[in-house]
Amino acid sequence: MSGTEAVVEIEALVKRYGQVEAVRGIDLHVLRGEVFGFLGPNGAGKSTTIRCLLGLLRPTAGRITAFGLDATRDGVALRRRLAYVPGELRLPERISGLDLIASIGRLRGGFDAARRDGLAERLQLDLRRPLRDLSSGNRRKVALILAFLSDADLLVLDEPTSGLDPLMQHEFLSLVREAQAAGSTIFLSSHVMSEVQHAADRVAVLRAGRIVALGTVPELRGRTRLRVDIVFDGVAPEAELAVLPGIVDPRVEDRRFTASLAGSIQPLIEVLARHRVTSMLVEEPDLEEAFLDLYGGSAA
């Protein structure tokens, strides 16, 4: 689905606020037509990078361009091809969603009303209500409708599903796939792995202003640790389990075995097949847990 032509090019980007270095030299390319996940804990520099891309912040050093347009110098032309959902979303309070969409529409050359209503229906949102009466999730839906309405070549979505219920998160992922199928490139920032893993073609993991991992979702998932919690019918076969490749921090309490697993799960499955298991829980750690654990030392 994605080409090889870079839509967003970030080179040696540094952003400093006084003594604080929020972004410490980021290099990355987002390819045309891909969904690019931008992951990291809060304060990692994701929103700062995005706000540099939008021309809201001026980089201290380095370069950030989209479609060959410099974010600071050619901001207006760049933003004509871009739609954005802010992470810290603040909307005017007294007007309705319809009014806001109409107002932004006048600034962007008009929106298709039928499409607007279709999006509102899919996201189950009443656009006639004043924005101050909406929950944070519903306000985010207004911003999402604005972004998907604008037919932008590049969608920059900062924490787009925070506050949305699971059903709406699913609908959001459908909208992302449709936009991608229509040729848009999507830059999807989140601190939650699950938010991007179903949609993203490639993911960059950010920590303390630096990229600590970059690859496809399967590649990155292979580098994170799974949490394993198994209860056996009899005493846990500790000797067999503890020596498995990738097992970290194994613990046995009578019939129960817990550990972290880095790498393939196949050897573990083979051991389990030889024993009677009464319950088994294998879960992906959340992003903070996984990546802070893996990259904490090298990235600090």
Next chain:
Amino acid sequence: MSRLLELVAGPLRAMRRGVFWWSVGLAGLVAVTVAFWPAFRGSSGITDAIEQLPAGVIQAFGLANFGTPAGFLRGNLYELFVPLLFAAAAIALVNGQTAGEEAGGRLELLFAQPLDRREVVLGRAFAVLLALAVITIATALTQIVMDAVADLAIDTGRLLSTILLCALLGALHGSLAVAIAGLRARPSLVLGLGLGLALAGYIVAALFPLSDVLDPFRHLSPWDWAFGGNPLEMPTEPWRYASLALPAVLLTLVGVEAIRRRDVAAG
């Protein structure tokens, strides 16, 4: 075209409630104050009492000729309150449309559109100017009507000049607020510095003449440029309007250019 219109109409819609209340407040102040004139005219007690005050106090509070219609209006309205309220209205409206919105994170979505930030701020400055025009018209109409009702018999042209000078002084302080908000997105700074400088300007114009040493410096104050010619009683020289309008244009341009050169505040 609809894009540029929206950059002015949007802020105007957001300000309509504020503009209504500032208009009601100023018009109400003028109406109530002038309504007291007929009762005042007949009593010599107050004017006699004022004449007993030290000359400095009379000068500082604009109480000279308090017994005449022009003196009454100047002392009660146009020496301090009306111009100060115009300045406060302009500063508050500008602050609400610029630094207040930006610090609250509500300009983020707007600045993410294909717009130059300068257009956005210029549109908002122009919207505040239109809002000031509405407040000015409400104040002027009330003053003219009350002039007839209370039989003040002050020339309408002089009244309009005085109110226009108040409005321009307000616009100058509004443009100062644009400049401050352009440099820093801090609402408390815009309000504090804006109102502080407005009051300082009044003090310089009103109190410096009491001292022979300080007197020449009163010409530093925009209040002196506006009202130094006694506009209620004397024709206003055209340069007085220009002395307020031109710096207002310059300060607005400073604010508009400054916001382009800095980071947008995060909400």
